[in-house]
Amino acid sequence: MLIVQKYGGSSVADTERIMNVARRIFKTANAGNKVVVVLSAQGDTTDDLKARANEITPNPSKRELDMLLATGEQQSVALMAMALHTLGAAAISLNAAQFGLLSTSTHGNARIRKIDTDRINSELDKNNIVLIAGFQGMNRYDDVTTLGRGASDTTAVALAARLHAGKCEIYTDVDGVYTADPRIVPNAKKLNNISYDEMLELASLGAKVLHNRSVELAKKYNVRLIVRSSMSDAEGTIVWEGSKVEKMLVSGIAVDENVSRISIVGVKDEPGIAFRVFSALAKEKISVDMILQSIGRNRTNDISFTVACDDLAAALSVLEKDDTLICDHISNVPKIAKLSVIGAGMATNPGVAATVFEALYDVDVNIHMISTSEIRISVLIDSEDAKRAVRSIHDKFGELNVNLSV
C-alpha cells in the first residue's frame, strides 16, 4: 500500500526524536509499503526564524519571510534522510521546488494549485522512502511560498489525494481526536472515528489537532485520514466518510480563544450596508466569522461580528477608513471565546441546543452571540468562562447518557 505520513515539529524536535520517527517510517516501509513522509520544521525552528527576521524588522517582506521559513522544513527532511540511511533504508529528501508543488502567489498563506508527482513516483520506483518538506510551495515565478501555519497537514493530504494513497497518517503529540480538550475536561474521551464534516467543524473551531484545510481536502478527495501519536502505538482516530453512518449525537466540544468581537453600533438601517462592510473586509483578506445584526431603535441597527485576534487592528482600520459607513460608534472586545459543540446527529435532534444552553445557565455563563450550522452550535462567551462552560456541557451530555464517543 502507498502510505503518506506526516510528522509535526515536536515529533522531530531533536536527534533522538528524529531517530524515533525514522524507526517508525522504516517499520512501515519494511512491512511492504511505499512511504511518502511529509515533515514540519524541527521544534521551535519556525518561531526562531521569525524572531531572527523580527530582529531586523517587525514587518518583514512576506516573500522574504517565506524564503527564510522554508529552510526549516528543508533541514528536517535532509536530517531525516540521513537518519533513515543509518538504519539501512533508502531515502531521499525533496523540497517543494524539487518535486513541484505549485501554489498561488499569496506569500505566507498560499494555496496549492498543482502537485507534480513525476519525481516522487520515480523515487518510489527506485524503492526510496520519499521525504517531503511540508508547509512550502513555489509560485509561478519560482518564488518560495508557504501555505500558512500548520499547513504541513495540507501538504500531506494533498499528496495522499494526488498519489491515491491507501491512507494518510498524521502523527502528532496527542494520540487522537478527543470529545473535548483533555487538559480542560479530564474525562474527555478519545474518538475512534469521526466524519470529515465533524472534524472540519472541530478543526476550524479551535481544536488544534488538524489543519482545517487538510480536512476539507481529505473530504473532497475522500482520503482516509488517521490522527495518531508519534510517541506511542495507540490506534488514533480515523477521519473519513464511513464514520458518518454511526450518527453520533455530539462528537466533540471545541473552544477557540483567538477571537475578537467588533460591534458597529447605530448603523443607519438601509439596504446594502452589511454587504459594503463585509466586502471591504474581504478585499483586505480578513475572514469574518460569526455575524449578528440586531434591530435597534430609530431605524438604526447594531452589527456585530468576530474576526481572528490577529486581524482586529486591520479590520478596525478598514471600518474607520470607510467614509460611507455612518454609525454612532464602533466598539470591540479584543479577546473573547467561541465555544462550539459539534455532532452529525444534531440536525435531527433539536434538544441539543437546549441542553447546551441549560449547561451554560447551570454554571452562570453569559452568552453574547449564537450561531449554528447543521452539525454545530457555537456560542460567544467571556474567555474566563470558557473552561467552566466546556466542563459543564461535557458533564451535562454525560448525565443525559448521550453517546459522546463512538
Place this chain on the structure above:
Amino acid sequence: MLIVQKYGGSSVADTERIMNVARRIFKTANAGNKVVVVLSAQGDTTDDLKARANEITPNPSKRELDMLLATGEQQSVALMAMALHTLGAAAISLNAAQFGLLSTSTHGNARIRKIDTDRINSELDKNNIVLIAGFQGMNRYDDVTTLGRGASDTTAVALAARLHAGKCEIYTDVDGVYTADPRIVPNAKKLNNISYDEMLELASLGAKVLHNRSVELAKKYNVRLIVRSSMSDAEGTIVWEGSKVEKMLVSGIAVDENVSRISIVGVKDEPGIAFRVFSALAKEKISVDMILQSIGRNRTNDISFTVACDDLAAALSVLEKDDTLICDHISNVPKIAKLSVIGAGMATNPGVAATVFEALYDVDVNIHMISTSEIRISVLIDSEDAKRAVRSIHDKFGELNVNLSV
C-alpha cells in the same frame, strides 16, 4: 556600473553586522550602480548544521548534507533582503535553483557548469538589488549541490564574469592580501596589487583570503577582483592582470598546515608504478600535491607525496587495497607544513631560491621536500618550524631590500 559584491559569513554573523553590510550595499546602489550581492551563511551556521548532521551519523549522505547546508545561505539572503527593505532599498533574494546555477553532480564539491542570468537581469531591470545565495548550485536532476568550502567567492566571480560586471568586490574580515600572515609576521605589508597568477599560488597554498577556484575563474574571464574589509573603508587589494606589469620579485609567503605526507618506501623500479598509484588516488578524487621520487638501492625507489589532512585516511586505504603495489612499507606524517614563497619576478631571478634556502638554514629549519613552479618555491617543513621559517624569509628579503610589497 554593475558591481558584484560578496560578503563572507563573519560579515553577516548577526543582526548588527547584517545591518552594517546592508548600509554598504545600499551606498553602492545609491551611487548609481546596479548591485548583485553574493552571501555566505551567517557566522558558524555551516559548522552548526554539519554538527547536527553528525549527531545522526558521522558519515552523512553527501546529497542530503548539501540539502541541509544550502539552507544557511538561503537564510542569509532572505534576512539581508529584509535589512535592505528597512533602509528603503528595493531588494530580492534568490537561491541557486531560482536564478539557475547549474553545477556538476559531485555533491559537496560540485563545479559550475552554467549560470542563467535571465532572472537576475530581470530583477536588475526592476531596479532591485539582487541577493544571491552563494556556495550552492543545482545539478541536472534538480538536486541541491554545494560548490566546496569557501566557494561563495567562486559564485561571485562566476556571476561577475557572466554578467560582465565592472568589478567583483570580495568583502572579508581582513583588509586585503598581505605579504605574509600578519599574525605570524607583524611587519607583513598589505599589497595594493597582485596578479592573478600570484594570487592563485597564494590562494592554493594556504593563504585563506580567496578561494583558489575563484581566482582561476577571475583570471580566465579577466574579472577585476578586489579584496577588502567589510568592517573598514580601507582600499583593499586589487587582483587582476594589470598588476603583472609591476613585476614584483616576491609578493608573498604562505603556509599551508593542512598537509599530510605519505611515503611508499622500497617500490620496485619498473615503469608505470607511479602512474598506477596516482591514477588510483585520482579515481577516489584525492588530490595529490607535491611528489618526490628518489632513486634508492637495489633497483627500488621511494615515492613521497602530500595530500590534504582530510584525505590521508582515504589515501592510505587506496594504497593498502592495491595488490599490485609491491613495496617495503608505507609510512606517513599526518601533519606537516608547506611553506611557499610566491612572486612573478622569480622566474627570471634564480637567486630567490637560494635566498629562501639560506633563510631557512639561518634558523635551523630542516627541508623535507621541495617543489617549484615558474612563480613559486614550496618547501615541506615540520609544523613547529613554520612560524620561525616565515619570519626568517620575510626578514631576509627585507634585508636584501627586495620589494616585498608593490
